[in-house]
Amino acid sequence: MNEIKWGIIGCGDVTEVKSGPAFNKVPHSKLVAVMRRDAAKAEDYAKRHGVPKWYSNASDLINDPEVNAIYIATPPLQHEEYTIAALAAGKPVYVEKPMALNGQAAQNMANAAHQYGVKLVVAHYRRSQPLFLKIKSLLAANTIGEVRFVDLKMLQPKASNIIANSEENWRINPAISGGGLFHDLAPHQLDLMLYYFGEVKQFNGLANKKDPTEPVEDLVTGHILFENGVVFNGLWCFSAPQNEQTDLCEIYGSKGKISFSIFGQFIKVNLNGEEESINFEPLPHVEQPMIEQVVAYFRGESENPCSAEEALKTMKLMDGFTSKNN
Template identity: 70%
Template structure:
C-alpha cells in the first residue's frame, strides 16, 4: 500500500481540529470520506474540510473501494464492532482511545486483527508528541538516575475544560464510554506509564461515585507495581473546586525527578537543586505526529506506534482500578 486513503467513522467534535485535518497533512495520506449517522452533519463536515465523500452509513464507508484505511472516532461503545467489521473487509484500522469499553473487548479486537491478518493501531497519540519523546529520552539516559516511583494527580472541577465538547455528555455514561471521565482522560496517562516503564506486575484501585451528579464514578485511585520494580500511585477526582484543579505527574528517581502535566506543553527536570524547564510549542493538530507514524506503519515504512497488545495493557489497568 503506497498511499493511505482514509475514511473516518464518527466525524464528531474530536475530529474537527485534533485529528481530522492532520490526515491531509502527513506524507502518503489523504482523507477521502467521512461518516456520521446524522447525514446533514456528515455533509457539513465534508464541505467544511474539503472531503470528497460523506456517508450516514458505516457499511457504505467501509466498503467504499476508494477507502483503504479506517479511522474510528465514535464513542467507545462502537469501537469493537466497527473495528472488527473494517478488519474483516481487509482495511487497516486506527481506533480512538480508549481502545474500547473493557479489556475483554480489546482482546476480541486484537484476535480479529490476527485472524484477518490486517493492521490495527490505537490512538495513544501522546507517544509521538515531542514532550513525551523528550521525557522518554531523559529516562533512557538516566537523567534522574534509577526511577523509584511515580505520583500522578488529575483533579478537575465538574465543568472541566479538558473534556472534549459533545452534543450529549456520553463520557459520563458507563454504557457508552466504559466508565466516566476517568475512562476519557486516564488512557492517555496510563498508556504513557506503560510507554515509559513497560508492563505491570500488579495493579489495584478504588472507584466510587461520591457526588452522584451522573451515573459514573467520579473518584478513582490506583497503584501499580511495574515488572521493573517501579511503583505508581494515581488519583483522579472530577468534583474538586475550580481553584484546586491540578494536572501533575512526578517521576522520582535516585538522583532527581521529572515533573509535567499530561495535558500541557512544558516539563521540568530537577537535578541537584536545579530546575531546568523544557517548553514545547502547542501542536495545531495534536494527533498529527501519531497519524504520521500510523501512516508509515500502514504503508510498510515503519513499526506500529501503538499496537492492540500495548493498548490492552492500559485497558487492563483501568479494569483493575474500577472493578467492583
C-alpha cells in the same frame, strides 16, 4: 499500499482540529470519505473540510472501494463493532482511545486483527508527541538516576477546560463511554506509564462515586508495580473544587525529579535543588505525529506505533482500578 486513502467513521468534535485535518497534511495520506449517522452533519463536515464523499452508514464507508484505511472516532461503544467490521473487510484500522468499553471488547478487537491478518493501531498519540518523547529520552539517559516511583494527580472540577466538548455529554454515560471521565482521560496517562516503564507485575485500585448526581465513579485511585521495580500511584477526581484543579505527573529518581503535565506544555527537571524548565509549543493537530507513524506503518515502512496488545494492557489497568474484572 502506496497512498493511504482514509475514511473516518464518526466525524465529530475530536476530528475537527485534533485529528481530521492531519490526514491531508501527512505525506502519502488523503482523507477521501467521512461517515456520521446524521447525514446532514456528515455532509456539513465533508464540505467544510474538502472531503469528496460522505455517508450516514458505516458499512457503506467501509465497503467504499476507494477507501483503503479506516479511522474510527466514535464514542467507545461502537469501537469494537466498527473495528471488527473494517478488519473483516481487509482494511487497516486506526481507532481512538479508549480502545473499547472494557478489556474483553478490546481483546475481541485484538483477536480479530490476528484472525484477519490486518493491521490495527490504537490512538495513544501522546507517545508520539515531542514533549513525551523528550521525557522518554531523559529517562533513557538516567538524567534523574534510577527511577523509584511515580505520583500522578488529576483533580478536575465538573466544569473542567481539559475535558473535550461534545453535543451530548456521552462521556458520563457508562453504556457509551465505559465509565465516565476517568475512562476518557486516564488512557493517555496510563499508556505513557506503560510506554516509559514497560511490563506490569501487579496492580490494583479503588473507585467511588462522590457526586450523587452523576451515574459514574468520579474518584479513582490506581497502583502499579512494574517488573523493573518502579511503583506508580495515581489519583483521579472529577468533582474537585475549582481552586484545586491539578494535572501533574512527577517521576522521582535517585538523583532528582521530572515533573510534567499530561495535558500541558511543560517539563521541569529538578536536580540537586536546581530546576530547569523545558517548554513546548502547542501542536496545531495533536494527533499529526501519530498519524505520520500510522501511515508509515500501513505502508510497511515502520513498526506499529501502538499495537492492540499494548493498548489492551491499558484497558486491563482501567478495568482493575474500577473493579470491572472482579
